[in-house]
Amino acid sequence: MQVTITTLGVFRTLGPEFVLDIADGATVFDVRQALESRIAADAPSLLDTLARSAFAADDFVLRDDDLIDGASVLALLPPVAGG
Amino acid sequence: MRVSQSGAQWFCGLVDGPCPTDQWSVHVEDPAHGAINTFYGVVRNHNDGHAAASVDYDVHETLAIKALGALCAEIVEALPVRLYVIHSCGLVAVGQASVVIASSSAHRAEAFEATRRCIDELKVRVPIWKREIAPDASDRWLDGHSIRRD
Numbered sequence: 001m002q003v004t005i006t007t008l009g010v011f012r013t014l015g016p017e018f019v020l021d022i023a024d025g026a027t028v029f030d031v032r033q034a035l036e037s038r039i040a041a042d043a044p045s046l047l048d049t050l051a052r053s054a055f056a057a058d059d060f061v062l063r064d065d066d067l068i069d070g071a072s073v074l075a076l077l078p079p080v081a082g083g
Numbered sequence: 084m085r086v087s088q089s090g091a092q093w094f095c096g097l098v099d100g101p102c103p104t105d106q107w108s109v110h111v112e113d114p115a116h117g118a119i120n121t122f123y124g125v126v127r128n129h130n131d132g133h134a135a136a137s138v139d140y141d142v143h144e145t146l147a148i149k150a151l152g153a154l155c156a157e158i159v160e161a162l163p164v165r166l167y168v169i170h171s172c173g174l175v176a177v178g179q180a181s182v183v184i185a186s187s188s189a190h191r192a193e194a195f196e197a198t199r200r201c202i203d204e205l206k207v208r209v210p211i212w213k214r215e216i217a218p219d220a221s222d223r224w225l226d227g228h229s230i231r232r233d
Contacts, residue, residue, distance in 0.1 A: 009141055009212030010224035052229040056210075059145045063232045075143060081227030082140070082147075082170060082211030083124050083182050083202060 003031060003068060009078040011053075014043055018076075022068070028055050029064040031074065053078045085172060086148050093155035093166040097148060101179035102169050110167040111187040120194035122202055124182035126175050130225075136218045137176045143210040144172070150209045154201065164188045164197040170211060 003026075005018040020034045032055070039046050055062045057071040068074065087096035094110040104123055111119060126138050147170070155166050164186045171181040182205065186197035207228040216222045 008143055008210070009214075012141065013224070049226070052231065054229070054231045056143070056146055059149050061146070061230060061232050075146075077143065077146075077210050077230060078212065078224075079227035079229045080207065080210050081213045081225045082209045083206045 001026075002072070004073045005031070005035060005055075006073060006075050008075060009081075010046065010049060011076050011078055014039070014046070024069075026068055027064065028062045028066050028068060028074075031055065031068060032064065035076070049078050050076075084169075086144060088148055088152040088155075090152070090156055090159065092159040092164070093152075095148065095151035095155050095167075096169045097142060097144060097151075097172050098169055100171060100173050101175050102171050102181060102183045104180055104183055106169075107167045107183060107185035111165040111185045113165055113187055116165065116187040116189055116194075118189070118191040118194040119185065119187045120191070120198045122182075122184040122198050123180040124202065125180050126177050128177045130215060133215065133223070134218055135177060135215050137174055137216045138181065139174050139214040139216060139222075140171050140181060141212040141214060142170070142172045146210045151205070154204050154208060158186075158197050158200055162188070162193045162197050162200075164193050166197055166201065168201055168205065170205070170209070 003020050054077040056075040085097045167185040175181045184201050186194045188194040213225040
């Protein structure tokens with residue numbers, strides 16, 4: 001299945017979104033790994049930031065072991081810096 | 084106000100551009116409260132050795148208002164206060180406010196504590212990101228605190 005990852009913060013420098021092909025039954029961890037491969041090629045300096053980033057579906061921040069079935073769009077949330 | 088939430092003792096919101104600093108009083112004034120404490124977070128002209136002209140705030144609006152509401156609810160549950168917090172979305176210039184917090188309580192200790200807790204937690208929990216823009220128009224994204232749930 002295809003999952004669209006929308007970017008925020010520093011990841012906007014890589015474009016507004018990534019589209020990943022993920023196996024059915026994949027977890028957030030699988031998405032993270034697929035994204036690592038993409039970013040390792042395009043922007044290796046952001047790999048550390050990716051490791052500290054979270055994923056969200058709608059208004060829920062997900063855990064790495066959460067299944068992404070039914071969620072075709074995830075938001076990639078780098079470390080936050082409000083205030 | 085771009086989006087807001089409120090409870091019996093609290094109000095939170097996101098605004099486009101700089102935060103107004105004259106709208107908090109109606110949300111925290113209370114005849115039983117003898118202390119009002121305010122905090123304005125203001126964009127400064129330098130950061131970490133770099134000159135700055137403005138900050139562009141990137142916000143996940145849905146998650147941010149949810150996180151702000153949860154934070155306010157936690158604080159008014161823990162402390163006998165009324166609480167107001169708003170944060171900017173988009174461009175805020177040096178000298179302008181990007182966050183405004185006001186709290187009131189019967190006595191000063193709880194108002195001070197509520198304001199401090201609100202800004203400290205906002206910085207590590209609410210999905211907002213800063214793109215700092217220098218006087219020469221170069222920019223950089225600032226690092227922050229992870230909100231990963233492991």
